[in-house]
Amino acid sequence: MKFLLITLIAEKNAERPAHERFREVVDNALLAEELGFDGFGVGERHERPFFSSSPPVVLSHIAALTSRIRLFTAVTTLSLLDPVRAFEDYSTLDNLSGGRLELIIGKGNGAAQAKLFHVTADDQWDRNRESYELFRRLWREPKVTWEGRFRPPLDEAEAWPRPLQQPIRVWHGSATSRESVDLAARFGDPLFSANVTNPIEPYAELIRYYRERWAHYGHDPAEALVGAGSAGFYAAPTSQEAIETYRPIYEARIALFRRVGVEPVFPTLEDAVERSSILVGSPQQIIDKVHRYHAEFGHEAMHLQADADLLTDKQHRASLELFQSDIAPTLRRDLPSRPFPTPLLPTRPTVTAPPHDDGVAAGLPAGGAFTERPAP
Template identity: 30%
Template sequence: MELGISTFAETLPDPHTGETITHAQRLREIVREIELADQVGLDVYAVGEHHREDYAASAPEIVLAAGAARTENIRLSSAVTVLSSDDPVRVHERFAMLDGISGGRAEIMAGRGSFIESFQLFGYNLNDYDALFDEKLDLLLKLQKGGLISWHGNHRAPMNALEVFPKPEQDQMPIWIASGGTPDSTVRAGQLGLPLALAIIGGSPQNFAPLVELYKQTAAQAGHQVETLGIASHSHGFIGDTDDEAADLFFPSTQQGMNKIGAERGWGSYTRRSFDIARSKKGALYCGSPETVAEKIIDLRKNVGIKRFLLHTPLGTMPHDQVMKSIRLFGEKVAPIVREEIARWEGK
């Protein structure tokens, strides 16, 4: 069971003081978070790409490279790279550089992106939303294999026996498919034999078990070795010394962040009752004491089949010392409980 942290590098106003940190400050904080996550033995740190005022990381691989220079073991991933509005050659080149700096620890999590600002910014038509992703993923997978590339598509200039440099340190950098939980994206990942990352941020995680089973069945039918494929989840959460402490610290920024996006997307108001339901035993919010969070992650492995869990923290803006304490508790308290129980359960 791999355990890690994900962030979107949020820079919303502090819900208590109203102050907004700069993008530069949040990026420097992320570098320190990556360093700490490595020190406490977490497996992966992932950064999401956005192109708007309330997020600081428009190019995740740059802040990941800064973290790579200060770490030794932790794997470094995007979460996600908005492949539809980027050039696959440049994506591969940038992550190959990250792979070299990190000594072979880079990963790409490719997705369409639930935010669409990058399409207008880089001159893409939203009517081509699905076609862009399919075509660019096809090219990225050819680049992953290496060698001379010959390729032709409708949304990018063709490549005729061209090779791309620099070369990554890994023979093939991992490429994950990010999914919001639709059957189509799950089936695509299974057919291609690519690891799948599910955003589980609402409802009950148990509801994703049929999707995981669909993914495995599709992969098996396509001739892939299912047992070797990665299956990850990404969920909001925060760890404190006690359940009450974690909830009281995490709720204000969570409410602010959810209501900010909710207002843009027509969601209902996010209340403390919404929050408490989500952090209950069957909810998708992993907020509580180390024991509570560990129990929920173990349940996710046993009943859904998740092999990698990414704790998205913080949601919105929190004091950085609180975020760092949560990461430390995750590595030093939660991870040993999860790993010991999973090893015991699978060793029966």
């Protein structure tokens, strides 16, 4: 099993400066690499309360400060983007990261961002499919002649820079719709199930459908690759401690849902622990739950929430450390997965910035993870 930390860079405090939230994201990415996670992902949203409108910029900054961890998008909303511009951004990031980029694509959701980009419910899936078909060709072919519905045609077009990974692995994010599942199976691409909002059954059904369509399109069933999300995470030495610490966090989430008129699927933390993908408990409880989900999904990768949410920094770090020391080794042993690609360029040693004003004199933000960086 491979493990990712993922953030949508949500910010509930409208008064908080964006740069402080971005600093948290970068610090969490560095923590993920330090603790041995396999990947770090940044979502894409174009509406409040999210600061994740530009994943390639955020991930490029993280790429400059890390050397090993895979860099995921979660997801790249191709239904909203010009695929040529998206290719240019992500090919650039692929080069800057030494070939560590992993894309998860999807149509995205949210009425505000659809309105911002003039996308409708009637055309969003067609836009997603068409954009991916062109993006895929641009990544693989030095010159592309193409015509579609939603952007001007191309005639022997060259898009630069050429990517480092050839080809890149593209996962398809799936929440509730069969369209993304079928698109993934058609092209022989892996599937990443959201697995956040509902009980296990609808997600398991979509994954079974993915495997059916995979075989329908003539692919080897043994080559199908699945990842899955989780709805929250907090590990503690005992289940009692985990529940006691996480309860106010979960209750705050439920209160927020109800304020915006959304009735929660799991109204109590106990219900969520029992029926949802949330991972709250002792190490053995979390191991058992991941095994239970794996029996339905057959997944080889899963994500945890990267953000501390309402946990203190100390609680957040301790929980992730406990995951890596007491949970991940058992899951890696019991549920082996195919390896992620290794960086195509050599990793770089990490050096400490000169001790002048904690980096401020060098034009760097003071304190935190910004005081250490890879050598140029």
